[in-house]
Amino acid sequence: MITELLMDNFYFSDRQLSWQEAICLAANPLLNKGAITQNYINDVIKNIEINGSYIVLVPEIALPHARSNGNVLQTAMSFLKLTHPVTFPDGMSVTVMFFLASTDSDGHLDVLVELAEILADKNNQNLFRTAKKQEQILAILNQPKQIA
Template identity: 40%
Template sequence: MLCNYLEDTIELIDSAPSWEDSIKIAAEPLLKQGNINESYIQDMISNIHKFGPYIVIVPGIAMPHAQNKGGVIKNGVSLLKLKKPVLYPEDKEVNIVMVLAATDSSGHLDLISDLSSVLADEDIKNSLENAKSKDEILRLIKSVE
C-alpha cells in the first residue's frame, strides 16, 4: 500500500537549508503530481510554527501533515532522505521527512498506521536511514508491508 504511494515520490539529497525547506522539498513530488497545492505546504509549516516539532515522531524522522482545508486533492505520501540532518525546532535532528497528504481523517489515520508499522521496527528504521537509493528504500518498505 505504502509502496504504491512512494513509487515516484522519494528524493535523496545531501542537505536542506532549513526545516521549512526540507518540508517544501519533500512535498514537491506531491505538488508536481497534483496530490496537493501550495496552501497545504504552508499549512504544514504553519502547524510547526504554532505547535512545535510534534511531527518528529521518532528521533531522526519527521512526518509533516496538516488538516485538509482544500490543499489536498488526493491522498499521497512522499519521502525525503537527507545525508546531513536538518534541525527542526527544539534542536531535533531530522534526516528523513515523510510528507502525509490525506483528503480526510480516515485516510490520514490509515497512512499514519502504515508508516508507524514501518518505523516501529528498529532494524527497518536503521536500514532506512542508511539507504543509498530509491530502490533500496522501496524494497525495505515492501519487506514490512
C-alpha cells in the same frame, strides 16, 4: 498502501537545508503532480511553527502533514532522505521525511498504522537513515509483515 502512495515520489538530497526548505523539497513531487496546493505546504510549516516537532515519530524520522482544508486534491505521499539533518524549532533533528497529504481526516490512519509497524523495528529505522537509493526504501517497505 505506503508503497502505492509513494509511487515515484522519492528524493535524496545532499544539500544543507533549513527545516522549511526540507518540507518544501519533500512536498515538491506532490505539488508538481497536482495532488496538493502551495497552501497545504504553508499549512504544514505553520503547524510545525505552532505545535513543534509533533511530526517526529522516532529519532530522525518525521511525518510532516496537516489538515487538508481543501488544499489536498489527492491522497499522496513522498519520501525525502537528507544527508545533512535539519533541526526543527524545538531542537529535534531529522534526516528522513515521509510527507503525507490526505484528502480527509481519516484517510491517513491506515498509513500511520503501517508506518508505525515498520518503524517499531529499530533495524528498519536505521535502514531508513542510511538508505541511499529508492530501491532500498522500497525493500524496507515491502518486507513481509511479522505475525506476533
